[in-house]
Amino acid sequence: MATSTVENYLKHILLLSEGGEELVPMGALAEALAVVPGTVTTMVKSLADSGHVEHRPRQGVRLSAEGRRVALNVLRKHRLVETFLVNVLKMDWATVHAEAEQLEHAISDEVLDRLDALLGHPTTDPHGDPIPSRQGKIDSQVYATLATCVVEKGLRVVRITEQSAEFLQFADLNGLQPGASLRVTERNLAAGLVSVKKTTGRPLILSLAAAGKILVQPAR
Amino acid sequence: MATSTVENYLKHILLLSEGGEELVPMGALAEALAVVPGTVTTMVKSLADSGHVEHRPRQGVRLSAEGRRVALNVLRKHRLVETFLVNVLKMDWATVHAEAEQLEHAISDEVLDRLDALLGHPTTDPHGDPIPSRQGKIDSQVYATLATCVVEKGLRVVRITEQSAEFLQFADLNGLQPGASLRVTERNLAAGLVSVKKTTGRPLILSLAAAGKILVQPAR
DNA sequence: AGATTTATTTTGACTATTCAAAATAGGTCG
DNA sequence: CGACCTATTTTGAATAGTCAAAATAAATCT
Missing domain, CATH: 2.30.30.90 (Ferrous iron transport protein A (FeoA))
Incomplete structure (x- = not known):
């Protein structure tokens, strides 16, 4: 199983790469994860070893198919959890992001599916961000x-x-x-x-x- | 903040000590946590340093007031989450324990309160285990x-x-x-x-x- | 008491993740 | 071209948590 650190790296690579295809510069990733660049280099190498990403030295990282799968699943968890927190628990729009940041790594696929059904299979979260489907499809319409x-x-x-x-x-x-x-x-x-x-x-x-x-x- | 490892140690000490007063033998704790005894000795010493427990060498551990507070809060999270999974998500009685084991460390006090309200302030979880109150009171009736x-x-x-x-x-x-x-x-x-x-x-x-x-x- | 069993602690080592600071590779610009 | 700037990588060290195996203390059993 991917640790939550690994899940976070993959999620942020996805978020920074407009869908997972572009090369993400190491510096941007370090910034997003709030760690120093050297840490990112180290982790990305180990992510490459485990087949989650492709590392182009001095250029950046890109998700592998498997890395993308994991990242989309985490993103799905994040956004469904946010939707639950707002729609069911009536929490404040503005604060749910931080909560979901924790819960996205603790929730099982089983719970996720049931949450999804409870919420009526929403396609966007409360901020309008698209929720990836179970199969990893995500709306990438440009607005x-x-x-x-x-x-x-x-x-x-x-x-x-x-x-x-x-x-x-x-x-x-x-x-x-x-x-x-x-x-x-x-x-x-x-x-x-x-x-x-x-x-x-x-x-x-x-x-x-x-x-x-x-x-x-x-x-x- | 206590890491989830720390939370787990404290929760299991509480569970093994009939309410937090008795000395829990290191071996019993190792068994409950599924780690080797040496690991427990190491961790318990650091827990003692942080004021969460009192360590009686060669005898066992006991929760401090602060350790008990943390442990009861984790237990409350665990049992409310189980109740949610069964009552709201209609999950199987038998499988929710493992899920709650993860979620109990990821859920904030804010979410906990709202979950509690949503569930109607239950006093026991689906297995009949008493849910500690927000203030840390727990039914200790002997049956x-x-x-x-x-x-x-x-x-x-x-x-x-x-x-x-x-x-x-x-x-x-x-x-x-x-x-x-x-x-x-x-x-x-x-x-x-x-x-x-x-x-x-x-x-x-x-x-x-x-x-x-x-x-x-x-x-x- | 002396020997033995059992629980606990110690020691040394390993993994995952991180930082600080020095080294290096690619550009870029005059 | 050579000096310079910037992003990235390397190196060395730290922390949290863990295990295996050896050492030790306490309890028990003749």
Whole structure:
């Protein structure tokens, strides 16, 4: 069995590689895992030995098929647990990430399946992040963000790509949850600001950085 | 924070000490934890350094007040998780122990409280084992067993003190769940056998060893 | 008491994971 | 081209937890 350290390395490689194909630089991985780069080199070599990744020295890491399988399973656990914590235990959107970070390594596939059924086989978690299927399929649709979308068209929030409690708290407070309807009224690249009008509530101004974390699609 | 290894040591010391007061022999602890005795000596010394236990060399270990607090919290997590797995996820009585063994170290106090509320603040888990309260109170009532109770009186099963899947499976199959009504029709110490008659279902013969694991109280 | 059995402790070694700091390989830029 | 910068790797050391096997203490049994 993979230890939770191994599971974490694989999960973060997956997350950093847009689906598991690209080479992830060692430095980026070290940053994501909050360890020094030397540690990553050591661990990645052992991950390569166990067949979970391919290591290109001085270039980066890539998941093997097996590594991808494990990583997707961990991600599935993470996101289903988050969904459970929010939908069933009514926990706060913003805090469930840290909880799930622990539980994802402790939950068995059996419990996972039952949780999945209890929740009605959701396809996204409370932040709109896609939940990999049991078979390891994951929605990889590319969405526009509030920083890149067309102006003055009706939009629907599909996902918030940021897991820090502060940002999620802020988003929640301002009605930026998946499903929310809104439109961008103005975008000023020079000032780095985006103005947003929600169907309900007062207008909102976001930095481009913040706007880039809100994924949207055209309202149907 | 206590690592899960530390939590496990403390939990097993609690379990082996009838409430945390008696000295637990090192060998018994090694056996319970499935490690060699030398490992227990090493770990217990470090547990003593951190103030979780008192170590009496060549005699055994005892929990400190702080160690007891941690141990009761872990036990509470274990038993609430088991209750959740059975009552909500409808998992099998016999298999939840192993699952809870993992989850008890991954679940936060916050999640624990919400789980407790969701389950309606249960006082026992599905096996009848008492769940410590948030404040660390635990029911320590002493019950008779099918091996020691009076014969030919109406009884009610309150608890099965055995967590192996095989035994629980057997108990379940034979209607020996907490709450079941029955009486002992005969006890033959020489042969080591106990005959039991349930209100419903056919008579049952148990070994004294098995009977000793079924705790009962007079039917009201 | 002396010998023996049994439980516990000690010693030395190993695995997994990490860090700090020095060494090195690839670029890049003037 | 050669100096320089940056990312990566190496090296040496630390911590947590474990085992195997030898040493020791305590208890028991003639």
